[in-house]
Amino acid sequence: MHPNPAFRGEEAAANLAFAAARGFGMLTAGGPDGPLAAHVPFLLGEGYADLHLARSNALGRAVTAAGRLPALIAISGPDCYVSPDWYGVADQVPTWNYVAVHLRGVLEPLPEATLHAMVDDLSAQHEARLLPKTPWVSTKMSEGVMERMLRMILPFRLHLTRVEGTWKLNQNKPPEVRSATVAALQAQTDPGAQAIADLMRDRL
DSSP states (O other): OOOOGGGOOSOHHHHHHHHHHHOEEEEEEEETTEEEEEEEEOEEETTEEEEEEETTOHHHHHHHHHSOEEEEEEEEEEEEEEOGGGSOSSSOOOEEEEEEEEEEEEEEEOOGGGHHHHHHHHHHHHHGGGOSSOOOOGGGSOTTHHHHHHTTEEEEEEEEEEEEEEEESSTTSOHHHHHHHHHHHHTOOOHHHHHHHHHHHHTO
């Protein structure tokens, strides 16, 4: 997380809402031979994040062996390069604007009996965003197929101990500089620049 307090002012609720809306991040934890990472979809609940990992995943094996491990899910949002030429003031340098949220906590295995419901809940959350369509449900699978596929993954829960967010949107610049930057970003074709411009405009 960026150390400048200007970029750390979002409320915990906003950071959690951002994490829930993204629903995907990089899970990291320490392993016996160094840092481990996995890219995972997750389901955010009250004080926890549920996820699953392949049985063969090194991170999952490390957590299973230890029983529980300190872990972090890093969720990245939009980002873009910002040119100092856009500021309209002298002696500035390039920077990168971005949004990121870190969910810190303790990761532990869940009983395998919880896996099917977790997968159903996770798919239901994301299928709902694809409307209009009839949501996919696991009951569409042929008999026995879902059960065989579930044997390839394991369920885990990250019990949250801290939520941190960086919303680096030029809050350390005067309003007129931020407005000029928004106008320049809106003129770019990069989707990240457009998304950052929207977030900056909302905070002017």
